[in-house]
Ligand SMILES: NC(=O)C1=CN([C@@H]2O[C@H](COP(=O)(O)OP(=O)(O)OC[C@H]3O[C@@H](n4cnc5c(N)ncnc54)[C@H](OP(=O)(O)O)[C@@H]3O)[C@@H](O)[C@H]2O)C=CC1
């Protein structure tokens with residue numbers, strides 16, 4: 001196959017909505033779904049094919065929290081495809097999250113209520129763990145695993161005559177103050193999600209600097225607040241259902257309450273229609289929904305210093321060297 005579109009984490013949430021929307025736009029695309037649960041992935045493929053019988057959908061096993069799995073998936077993808085037009089870096093976790101209800105209530109009565117409700121600043125903490133690769137799980141899953149995959153797929157992504165686009169799912173919860181170059185895996189703090197999403201923004205900026213001249217472009221999207229398994233891990237789904245009328249009211253004050261995966265995928269779908277050369281490396285593309293439910297994309301400047309982005313990129317390269325050197329196991333599919 002000459003060209004394809006590779007999407008990570010597709011059987012639920014924003015990833016699944018994205019696949020459906022891409023096939024609605026163009027049923028002729030070659031879609032490759034990279035997922036860690038092959039049973040769910042097979043069911044997803046069947047659902048996509050039921051709606052688009054002539055679509056070309058393939059599956060590859062990928063667990064972005066395991067280097068062995070990433071290397072195996074990358075070599076499998078290189079066997080199957082000669083070029084990737086789009087790579088959607090969408091897999092993400094927010095494990096063991098605690099809500100600070102005291103901060104939520106006092107924040108609601110402050111001048112910062114809308115900012116707090118759209119960014120969750122000061123509201124959430126996570127308990128992170130360490131993966132079998134010896135890395136912080138949130139960092140490896142949300143950023144580093146994707147980074148290694150990109151590096152392994154360079155031959156399919158870097159072709160000057162045919163540009164490729166990396167599209168990362170970041171978050172408006174990404175926060176500079178949660179991230180530190182000294183502890184970029186966030187092993188000491190309690191805001192691993194915010195840190196990993198800020199690290200995503202930094203990585204995208206640096207990747208543009210290093211790869212644009214080779215025909216590879218990177219962009220970052222924010223899907224807004226979307227009801228998915230990720231948000232059901234923060235509060236139970238019945239609680240979110242009770243909150244739904246309140247959230248429709250909040251839509252009058254902020255356009256980031258996209259709420260459905262379909263709405264949340266708006267910026268990703270919009271980016272596919274853009275010429276990558278015309279995009280600004282320091283801009284984040286936000287999926288937005290109006291109070292009446294209309295979708296649109298808003299561009300906002302990232303809170304990123306290009307020099308920090310470069311220093312972080314060099315740290316990622318160093319870590320890549322270390323972990324690949326440590327990996328002695330022969331590669332085999334799981
Ligand atoms: N929901 C929201 O409000 C927002 C979400 N986002 C981001 O959107 C992205 C998609 O999340 P969303 O759709 O909300 O949530 P979901 O939980 O529905 O989707 C997350 C996906 O990531 C997959 N995943 C997690 N860990 C791994 C792994 N180690 N290897 C491979 N796949 C993995 C999950 O697979 P599995 O089912 O096997 O766990 C799942 O398919 C994430 O990056 C998230 O941070 C950003 C802003 C807001």
Ligand SMILES: CC(C)=CCC[C@@H](C)[C@H]1CC[C@H]2C3=C(CC[C@]12C)[C@@]1(C)CCC(=O)[C@@H](C)[C@@H]1CC3
Pocket residue numbers: 099104116117118119120123124170171172173224225231234235243246247
């Ligand atoms: C909506 C009301 C009235 C109550 C819910 C309070 C919080 C649980 C909720 C408020 C802002 C939300 C939020 C997120 C999670 C749930 C909140 C903290 C996210 C962090 C979810 C994932 C993301 O990536 C962010 C974009 C979300 C930001 C807002």
